[in-house]
Amino acid sequence: MSDKKTALVISAHSADFVWRCGGAIALHQKKGYEVTIVCLSYGERGESAKLWKQEGMTLEKVKTARRVEAEAAAQALNAHEIKFMDAGDYPLELDTDKKFELVDIIRAVQPTFMLSHSTYDPYNTDHMYATKVAMECRMIAQAWGHNPGQKVLGAPQLYLFEPHQTEQMGWKPDVFLDISDVWDNKWAAIQAMKGQEHLWTYYENQAENRANHFRRNSGGMAGGRAAKYAEGFQSIYPRTVDEL
Numbered sequence: 001m002s003d004k005k006t007a008l009v010i011s012a013h014s015a016d017f018v019w020r021c022g023g024a025i026a027l028h029q030k031k032g033y034e035v036t037i038v039c040l041s042y043g044e045r046g047e048s049a050k051l052w053k054q055e056g057m058t059l060e061k062v063k064t065a066r067r068v069e070a071e072a073a074a075q076a077l078n079a080h081e082i083k084f085m086d087a088g089d090y091p092l093e094l095d096t097d098k099k100f101e102l103v104d105i106i107r108a109v110q111p112t113f114m115l116s117h118s119t120y121d122p123y124n125t126d127h128m129y130a131t132k133v134a135m136e137c138r139m140i141a142q143a144w145g146h147n148p149g150q151k152v153l154g155a156p157q158l159y160l161f162e163p164h165q166t167e168q169m170g171w172k173p174d175v176f177l178d179i180s181d182v183w184d185n186k187w188a189a190i191q192a193m194k195g196q197e198h199l200w201t202y203y204e205n206q207a208e209n210r211a212n213h214f215r216r217n218s219g220g221m222a223g224g225r226a227a228k229y230a231e232g233f234q235s236i237y238p239r240t241v242d243e244l
């Protein structure tokens with residue numbers, strides 16, 4: 001169990017992980033990691049407009065539809081597991097018990113790295129709240145005084161995946177991940193999000209643009225890698241190295 005590589009995605013709503021780090025999920029599964037996705041809410045109120053426009057829609061029906069879509073997307077990405085905390089959205093709020101539930105998940109997964117949203121998002125405060133909770137629960141999971149006897153968490157990197165309307169969010173990528181090998185999985189997962197068809201091509205374009213940045217930063221004209229699709233991330237914590 002100790003040498004198992006794992007990753008944990010903390011997604012505010014049930015579709016965010018698809019657009020923003022679907023490639024990272026599929027790629028790391030392919031590399032032998034076990035990637036667990038936690039959806040704090042279904043995005044049932046704020047990110048399900050197409051469903052709400054249908055006749056006779058109810059909150060429970062929307063949640064069910066969103067869950068089915070997210071499970072199909074997770075399957076397309078070959079994710080190890082997807083969990084739903086059903087904490088509600090718009091606004092998303094976790095009380096202390098819910099936070100401890102998330103800490104239990106973090107400790108059980110013992111992620112090598114974590115993924116969540118940008119730290120600032122004036123259009124969708126649920127997103128930046130999810131990141132605040134991710135940092136808070138990472139901290140609690142590291143505390144020897146929280147549920148003594150459980151295995152405490154090390155210091156997994158927290159990568160912030162790319163938000164919508166990137167330039168408005170103060171998000172600045174410092175890592176580009178080549179996801180060309182698993183683009184078919186990500187595209188299948190994107191297409192599973194039938195309620196948000198208006199976003200499909202936007203995120204295809206974004207992956208192509210980030211691939212341009214991957215090529216430029218991996219060597220550019222002097223031998224950059226020929227990535228076709230990529231995802232960008234901003235890391236929060238310093239890396240510890242013996243060599244630069």
Ligand SMILES: [Zn+2]
Nearest residue numbers: 012013016047
């Ligand atoms: Zn969202």
